[in-house]
Amino acid sequence: MSSKTKTLEVTTLVSILLLAACSGPAGDGRSPATNEAVERESEMSRDPHSYARPDEVAVSHLDLDLTVDFERHVLRGRASLALDNKRGATELHLDTRQLDVERVTLDDAAAAVDFVLGEEDPILGRELVVPIDAATRVVHVDYATRPEAAALQWLAPAQTAGRHPFLFTQSQAILARTWVPCQDTPAVRMTYDATVRVPPALMAVMSAENPTARNDDGVYRFRMPQPIPSYLLALAVGDLAFAELGPRTGVYAEPPLIERAAYEFAETEDMMTAVEKLYGPYRWGRYDLLVLPPSFPFGGMENPRLTFATPTIIAGDRSLTALVAHELAHSWSGNLVTNATWNDFWLNEGFTVYLEQRIMEAVKGRDYAEMLASLSLQDLEQAIDELEPRDTHLYLDLAGRDPDEGMTDVPYNKGYFFLRMIEETVGRERFDPFLRGWFEKNAFHSRTTADFVAYLRRELVAGDAGLEKELMIDAWVYGPGLPPNVPRVHSARFDRVDGELARFRDGAPAAELATEGWTTHEWLRFLRGLPDELPAPRMAELDEAFGFTASGNSEILHAWLHHVIRNRYEPAYPTLEHFLKTVGRRKFLKPLYERLAETEEGKAWAREIYAQARPGYHAVSSSTIDEILDWQG
Ligand SMILES: [Zn+2]
Numbered sequence: 001m002s003s004k005t006k007t008l009e010v011t012t013l014v015s016i017l018l019l020a021a022c023s024g025p026a027g028d029g030r031s032p033a034t035n036e037a038v039e040r041e042s043e044m045s046r047d048p049h050s051y052a053r054p055d056e057v058a059v060s061h062l063d064l065d066l067t068v069d070f071e072r073h074v075l076r077g078r079a080s081l082a083l084d085n086k087r088g089a090t091e092l093h094l095d096t097r098q099l100d101v102e103r104v105t106l107d108d109a110a111a112a113v114d115f116v117l118g119e120e121d122p123i124l125g126r127e128l129v130v131p132i133d134a135a136t137r138v139v140h141v142d143y144a145t146r147p148e149a150a151a152l153q154w155l156a157p158a159q160t161a162g163r164h165p166f167l168f169t170q171s172q173a174i175l176a177r178t179w180v181p182c183q184d185t186p187a188v189r190m191t192y193d194a195t196v197r198v199p200p201a202l203m204a205v206m207s208a209e210n211p212t213a214r215n216d217d218g219v220y221r222f223r224m225p226q227p228i229p230s231y232l233l234a235l236a237v238g239d240l241a242f243a244e245l246g247p248r249t250g251v252y253a254e255p256p257l258i259e260r261a262a263y264e265f266a267e268t269e270d271m272m273t274a275v276e277k278l279y280g281p282y283r284w285g286r287y288d289l290l291v292l293p294p295s296f297p298f299g300g301m302e303n304p305r306l307t308f309a310t311p312t313i314i315a316g317d318r319s320l321t322a323l324v325a326h327e328l329a330h331s332w333s334g335n336l337v338t339n340a341t342w343n344d345f346w347l348n349e350g351f352t353v354y355l356e357q358r359i360m361e362a363v364k365g366r367d368y369a370e371m372l373a374s375l376s377l378q379d380l381e382q383a384i385d386e387l388e389p390r391d392t393h394l395y396l397d398l399a400g401r402d403p404d405e406g407m408t409d410v411p412y413n414k415g416y417f418f419l420r421m422i423e424e425t426v427g428r429e430r431f432d433p434f435l436r437g438w439f440e441k442n443a444f445h446s447r448t449t450a451d452f453v454a455y456l457r458r459e460l461v462a463g464d465a466g467l468e469k470e471l472m473i474d475a476w477v478y479g480p481g482l483p484p485n486v487p488r489v490h491s492a493r494f495d496r497v498d499g500e501l502a503r504f505r506d507g508a509p510a511a512e513l514a515t516e517g518w519t520t521h522e523w524l525r526f527l528r529g530l531p532d533e534l535p536a537p538r539m540a541e542l543d544e545a546f547g548f549t550a551s552g553n554s555e556i557l558h559a560w561l562h563h564v565i566r567n568r569y570e571p572a573y574p575t576l577e578h579f580l581k582t583v584g585r586r587k588f589l590k591p592l593y594e595r596l597a598e599t600e601e602g603k604a605w606a607r608e609i610y611a612q613a614r615p616g617y618h619a620v621s622s623s624t625i626d627e628i629l630d631w632q633g
Pocket of ligand 1: 326330348349352
C-alpha cells in the first residue's frame, strides 16, 4: 500500500475521532463500552510513517541475535518476531530501510518462505511482506545492516575519549527499521530479548537489563520484560566503565570520563524521588545513564533503563542536569504512555518538559525553575516566528514528511505551556491527580492527541462550560501560535540580569557588571540579550571579563559563538571551528551553520569545516546540515 493511501485513511480516522472528542461534554455521557470502542479504535489508527498493520497482526515479542562487525560496520544476525494474529491475517507487513534481508522462515520450519520487499520510499524505506497463516507463531528474519544504516553510528577510536571504536544507535523517530526489521510505529509495543556478540575488548549495553562489567567472551544477553515501542530499541558498544550513583541509579561512560560523569549526575536519585512523589512509582527497575562520545546528535535519548546522553552536558558544576530530569521524566511520558503516531509527538515531549520543570522546581526551587521556563518561552516564540503556521499546532500533520521535521520547540515548549496553563487555571490540587491518573490509566499503551483531549474533557472539564471556555483547548491543540491565555513567566533573577544588560548597553564596562553567583541560565539570558551588533573592542572586553571563548560550558559557548559569527570576532574562530568539528549535537550545530550561511563568506567557510566534520556526525545531524549548506553527499 502506498503511503499516500494510508495517509488518507489516517486522516479520515482522525477526523472521526476529532468529531467524537470535540462534541464537548458528550464524553462523559457516553457509555463505558462506547468509550472503550473509541479508545480501541484510536489505538489501531494507522501510522502514516509505517507499513505495519498492527490492527491485523501485531508483533508482541522480539528475539534478537546479532554479531557486531566493527571492520565492516555491519550488524548481522536474526530477528525472531512473535506474533499476535488478531484477525487471522495471511501477511505480516514490516518496516525495513537499508537492510539486506537474506532469508525468512516460520516457526520451526527449515524451509524459507518467499517474502516480498516493496519499492524504496526515501523516508519510509521498504515494506517487507511475509506470507503467514493464522497459526504462525514466530517469523524469523535473517539479515544484515548496511554501513550507511541511518540509526547506527560507527566511531573510530580517534572520535572517542579512549583507544577503542564505538557504536551507538539512535532509533527515534523511524530509524529502528534501519537496524531491525520490525513494526516501526510507536503504536505497537513488544518485549524483547537479545544476544549481542562483540569484540572481547568491548562491552555491549541496551535499553534493557544491563551488565555492569565487561566479560571475556564478548557475548552479552539482554532482557527487556516491559513492552516498548520500536523507537526505544537501543544498543551501544564500546569500552565502558560503570559507576553507581544511588540504589537504583548509575552511569556508564568511557573510562577517561567516568569520574566526571559520576560527579555531574550525582543528583539523579534525588530527581527520581521527586518525580515518584508526583507521578507514581518508577516501573522500569533500574535507571542508568550512558554518556556517549560527542558525536551523539541529541542532548539525550530516553532509551528505557538506559538514557543515552551527550557529553556536552558535563559542565563540571551540575548546571546542565535539567537534561537528566527531562530524560528521567520520559520514563512516565513517552516510555510508559506513548504517542500513537509522530503527529502526537507533543504527548511525549510537552508532558516531559512539564514534568522536567516540576522535578527541577522540587530539586532546585521555584526561582531556578522559572529561569528554565523563561528560556523555553523565548525559544518557543522564536520558533513560532520562523515556522509555517501549520507546524505550530500541537497536533502536527507530518504525513509524507520525515517525522524529524516535527522535532521543533512547538511539541516541547508549546506542549509545556499548554499543560502549565491548565495547571494554573485549575490549581495543582486538581491538576496533579489528573495527570497522575493519565499515566496510571494508560500505562504501557500508546495514545493519540484525541485520546488526551477526551480524557481532559471527561476528567477535568466535566461539563463546566466556564472552564471549557477559559482553557481554550482547541486553540492550543488544533490552532497556530500561542493563544492569549499563555501563562506569564516571571523570573526575578532574570530581572537582575536584564538590569546589568541595560547598564552594558549604556556603556558600562563589562568588568564592572554585577555578575557574581550567576548560573548557566543567567549567563544564557545575558548572552541572548546582548545587542546583535557589537564592535570588536566590546566583544574583546566581554571575552576578557567573562572568558566566554574559553568556556567549558557547551550552552554558554554556543550562545557566545552566535555573536562571534555575527560580529566576525576572529580571536574565537579557532574555537568555533573546533566546536563544529567535535560536537555532533544537532541543537548546537543547526543554528550555528544557519548563522554562518547568512553571508557568502560565512557559508564558504562553513562548507570547508563541514567537509571535514561531516564524517563524524550522525545521520540525524548531517541530513539537517546538508540542507542548510546545499550539500550533495
Ligand atoms: Zn524528550
